[in-house]
Amino acid sequence: MSEADARANFERFARGEPIAVDVREIERELGALWQQASHDGGTGAVARAALWNLVIPTHGREALARTKALVDAIAPAAPIRAITLCLDDGAGGDLSATIESNVVSQPGGGRVVYSEEITLVGPVGAEAHFGAMVRALQVPGVRTATLWMDAAMPSTLLVRELLPVTRRLIVDTASCAAPLHLQDLERLAARTQPRPVADLGWLRLGSFRLLFAGLFDAPVGGAPLRGATRLTVRHRPGGDVSALLIVAWLGHLLHWRPLRASQTSDGGLRFDFERADGGSVETLLVPTGGPCDASAVLAIELENGRDAYVVTRDAIDEAHVQLPIAPPRAVKLDAYTDADLCVAALGPRGRDPLFAQCLQVAGRLWSLEARAGGSRR
Amino acid sequence: MEKIAVPAALPNPLREGLVEERIPEPATMVIFGASGDLARRKLLPALYSLTRDRLLPARFAVLGFGRHAQDDDAFREEMRRGCDEFARRRPVDAALWTTFARNLFYQQGAYDDPAAFQRLKARLEEIERELGLPGNRVFYLSTPPSAFAPVIRSLGQADLAPQPAPGKPFARVIIEKPFGIDLETARALNRQVHEILDEQQIYRIDHYLGKETVQNLLVFRFSNGIFEPLWNNHFVDHVQITGAETVGVEGRGGYFEQAGSTRDMVQNHLMQVLSLAAMEPPVAFEADAVRDEKLKVLKALRQIPESDFERQVVRAQYAAGSIAGRAVPGYRQEPGVSPTSTTETFVALKLFVDSWRWAGVPFYLRSGKRMPKRVTEIAIYFKEAPHLLFGRKGHPIRPNVLSIRIQPDEGIALNFGSKLPGPAMEIAPVSMEFRYGSSFGMEPPEAYERLLLDCLLGDGTLFTRGDEVEASWSWISRIHACWAAETAAGKTTLPAYAAGTWGPEEADRMLAADGRAWRLP
Numbered sequence: 084m085s086e087a088d089a090r091a092n093f094e095r096f097a098r099g100e101p102i103a104v105d106v107r108e109i110e111r112e113l114g115a116l117w118q119q120a121s122h123d124g125g126t127g128a129v130a131r132a133a134l135w136n137l138v139i140p141t142h143g144r145e146a147l148a149r150t151k152a153l154v155d156a157i158a159p160a161a162p163i164r165a166i167t168l169c170l171d172d173g174a175g176g177d178l179s180a181t182i183e184s185n186v187v188s189q190p191g192g193g194r195v196v197y198s199e200e201i202t203l204v205g206p207v208g209a210e211a212h213f214g215a216m217v218r219a220l221q222v223p224g225v226r227t228a229t230l231w232m233d234a235a236m237p238s239t240l241l242v243r244e245l246l247p248v249t250r251r252l253i254v255d256t257a258s259c260a261a262p263l264h265l266q267d268l269e270r271l272a273a274r275t276q277p278r279p280v281a282d283l284g285w286l287r288l289g290s291f292r293l294l295f296a297g298l299f300d301a302p303v304g305g306a307p308l309r310g311a312t313r314l315t316v317r318h319r320p321g322g323d324v325s326a327l328l329i330v331a332w333l334g335h336l337l338h339w340r341p342l343r344a345s346q347t348s349d350g351g352l353r354f355d356f357e358r359a360d361g362g363s364v365e366t367l368l369v370p371t372g373g374p375c376d377a378s379a380v381l382a383i384e385l386e387n388g389r390d391a392y393v394v395t396r397d398a399i400d401e402a403h404v405q406l407p408i409a410p411p412r413a414v415k416l417d418a419y420t421d422a423d424l425c426v427a428a429l430g431p432r433g434r435d436p437l438f439a440q441c442l443q444v445a446g447r448l449w450s451l452e453a454r455a456g457g458s459r460r
Numbered sequence: 461m462e463k464i465a466v467p468a469a470l471p472n473p474l475r476e477g478l479v480e481e482r483i484p485e486p487a488t489m490v491i492f493g494a495s496g497d498l499a500r501r502k503l504l505p506a507l508y509s510l511t512r513d514r515l516l517p518a519r520f521a522v523l524g525f526g527r528h529a530q531d532d533d534a535f536r537e538e539m540r541r542g543c544d545e546f547a548r549r550r551p552v553d554a555a556l557w558t559t560f561a562r563n564l565f566y567q568q569g570a571y572d573d574p575a576a577f578q579r580l581k582a583r584l585e586e587i588e589r590e591l592g593l594p595g596n597r598v599f600y601l602s603t604p605p606s607a608f609a610p611v612i613r614s615l616g617q618a619d620l621a622p623q624p625a626p627g628k629p630f631a632r633v634i635i636e637k638p639f640g641i642d643l644e645t646a647r648a649l650n651r652q653v654h655e656i657l658d659e660q661q662i663y664r665i666d667h668y669l670g671k672e673t674v675q676n677l678l679v680f681r682f683s684n685g686i687f688e689p690l691w692n693n694h695f696v697d698h699v700q701i702t703g704a705e706t707v708g709v710e711g712r713g714g715y716f717e718q719a720g721s722t723r724d725m726v727q728n729h730l731m732q733v734l735s736l737a738a739m740e741p742p743v744a745f746e747a748d749a750v751r752d753e754k755l756k757v758l759k760a761l762r763q764i765p766e767s768d769f770e771r772q773v774v775r776a777q778y779a780a781g782s783i784a785g786r787a788v789p790g791y792r793q794e795p796g797v798s799p800t801s802t803t804e805t806f807v808a809l810k811l812f813v814d815s816w817r818w819a820g821v822p823f824y825l826r827s828g829k830r831m832p833k834r835v836t837e838i839a840i841y842f843k844e845a846p847h848l849l850f851g852r853k854g855h856p857i858r859p860n861v862l863s864i865r866i867q868p869d870e871g872i873a874l875n876f877g878s879k880l881p882g883p884a885m886e887i888a889p890v891s892m893e894f895r896y897g898s899s900f901g902m903e904p905p906e907a908y909e910r911l912l913l914d915c916l917l918g919d920g921t922l923f924t925r926g927d928e929v930e931a932s933w934s935w936i937s938r939i940h941a942c943w944a945a946e947t948a949a950g951k952t953t954l955p956a957y958a959a960g961t962w963g964p965e966e967a968d969r970m971l972a973a974d975g976r977a978w979r980l981p
Contacts, residue, residue: 300472305471410562
């Protein structure tokens with residue numbers, strides 16, 4: 084490469100633009116460009132940082148563009164070496180590779196954290212090479228997470244090649260096309276144990292769950308929950324999975340035993356539970372319209388025959404709560420981007436044992452629906 | 461409205477596994493001095509931000525109490541303006557504010573009027589009845605210090621602050637600084653307060669302790685295996701603690717004339733920071749365990765002998781100068797300040813903690829107004845390597861310095877030497893920095909948010925205990941006594957420093973005599 088070409092490459096690299104490199108020379112090219120950055124940065128040696136290797140399989144150019152935007156948004160909050168694996172029907176016969184830098188500046192303008200992004204693109208069938216490439220490109224001694232969000236990618240890539248090197252699997256149940264996938268996910272979670280599975284959908288439900296849980300803090304306490312007779316979860320059409328996770332969460336924590344499932348006339352689902360004291364709880368998943376984020380949950384209503392405890396979403400980041408002993412109260416909901424959730428999933432919140440337990444319950448609930456001759460599969 | 465029976469609450473099973481578990485019980489906060497600046501600039505914005513972050517209980521009320529006559533709506537309007545200007549979470553959300561403001565109330569009264577406290581009690585009970593509140597109360601004394609004792613006495617007379625008892629609602633009292641102006645007044649105030657309140661009901665606030673970096677100091681020391689082994693006289697050469705302000709007296713000349721930098725900053729803020737930096741590991745991260753260890757540090761402070769007073773204590777006053785490109789007057793030209801004032805606006809101290817860990821390690825403290833920049837930090841200077849393998853004559857190697865920035869830009873930096881690339885053995889200082897903003901992608905919460913929440917939760921770890929206050933005053937009062945003796949003998953030494961500088965030459969000479977220099981933070 085001529086000195087002028089090298090210079091041009093470096094300038095593009097420093098601007099965060101992708102540089103095409105030989106697949107066999109990725110590390111060497113990265114090393115050379117970072118070395119040049121140290122000489123040209125003007126602020127002394129640059130420090131490359133990576134707390135995680137983050138592997139993101141994706142299918143098609145459009146999905147690749149979305150993935151790259153996601154990585155750009157994650158980088159300022161969590162230094163990662165992102166390894167994006169893309170299957171592209173229009174790609175040529177061989178794998179191609181590009182490298183990019185992600186630079187996070189401090190408020191005064193100085194550069195403080197440098198991380199990098201590697202993208203491998205190949206035609207369908209190239210997934211056979213991805214496992215070996217990932218093993219070669221992992222930063223040594225740094226944990227690897229796999230962000231598995233694209234259902235169009237072959238699951239064999241995940242199961243055979245990526246899971247063995249993955250310390251944390253990150254999924255998004257909100258993007259499950261049908262609750263059926265919950266059972267696949269449950270099996271996957273069992274396979275990855277003891278390594279945790281983090282779910283962006285579960286994290287997205289966090290502020291809604293927190294808000295609902297808050298209704299039963301002192302002085303109300305847990306008494307109304309013990310006598311619950313009906314639970315209604317209102318959700319956007321297609322948001323059954325999130326609603327099912329909410330039901331699973333409450334059912335698990337309140338020790339409700341699932342008895343049967345059925346379809347309702349309004350296109351929703353009904354699950355009957357037995358409470359720990361032998362009483363019964365009717366649970367309804369009701370599809371309805373309204374403003375919502377990707378979690379798709381619009382309201383949780385719990386009744387105990389006398390009082391109602393309700394959280395209702397009024398806007399993407401607003402809700403109100405209703406308690407029998409106080410007037411309705413407006414509250415703010417945290418509005419998280421997918422990047423925020425990914426960062427959370429890489430942190431301690433990505434190790435939530437409660438999610439695995441609720442996932443199991445949700446899977447059981449869905450199998451009840453199947454036995455009832457459910458039509459949603 | 462009919463009174464609502466509040467049964468003893470069963471545990472909430474839905475809290476299992478949720479991240480934010482520290483939600484206080486429903487309560488009412490009564491703010492004395494509610495028409496003052498602190499309520500508008502700090503307290504209500506902090507409570508609003510806590511509400512915004514859903515860290516306050518669903519049922520929570522604020523009752524402002526002050527001498528100024530106004531109704532609930534006027535109080536809400538004034539607090540809204542305060543939140544618009546000062547809340548961390550801005551802009552203020554209209555729907556949330558409507559809900560929040562619905563539970564803001566105001567009551568006029570004098571701090572020493574028993575009838576006003578009976579009216580306050582009736583109003584509190586009415587609010588609690590209407591909102592279904594269980595009677596938990598926090599009383600915030602945001603008043604002039606002269607009102608502390610009368611308010612607490614009045615609370616006692618009105619039976620508003622009963623001593624804690626199992627199963628009964630709590631009553632806690634937050635007391636702003638200054639807690640006394642010397643050892644005698646602090647002891648007297650402690651006695652008066654203890655006539656009514658149990659020590660566990662008292663939350664003496666020092667907002668420095670609510671700052672994230674001050675708390676992180678404990679995490680940094682006691683959760684990282686690599687630092688604590690170095691945190692002693694074998695490895696530490698000396699410690700510098702700086703609390704610098706760019707502001708002058710800002711219209712509070714009358715107050716500052718009585719206080720001076722030593723009372724205003726050193727006795728409380730810097731002594732607290734010193735005690736956290738120098739304390740032994742507590743047996744648990746619990747209020748009394750932490751405060752016991754801090755107290756030991758304060759009790760281990762060596763009194764400065766009269767013979768060394770000039771070498772270990774420097775006080776000074778700012779003269780006219782320039783701050784941020786603007787000419788500013790000298791202290792004696794400030795409104796409310798005597799033209800012959802001897803009040804110090806700068807103080808530098810050299811002190812020793814007589815303990816096994818810190819024997820022989822000097823701690824240099826300085827605090828001043830009208831300094832070039834606003835900064836509070838602790839700098840731990842480590843000893844030089846035992847054999848200077850790489851130093852050249854005339855090119856000493858800079859010591860390793862660990863600096864803990866408390867404000868602004870909260871964070872921690874470690875300076876060390878590194879070889880410059882190339883054939884020569886040149887060494888250059890480099891810095892490893894951690895900043896809250898850039899490392900966690902979020903700014904830390906305001907100190908008052910943390911402290912108000914802790915008080916509501918009944919966690920006194922970040923508040924000052926009565927014996928700590930007295931121990932701190934005990935040491936500081938000796939300095940004041942020496943200055944009083946100097947004045948009586950007509951030997952007052954009060955050098956001037958130009959506003960916009962780092963203090964008088966005398967302070968530099970104090971360190972130079974030890975072969976050291978002040979760090980430029």
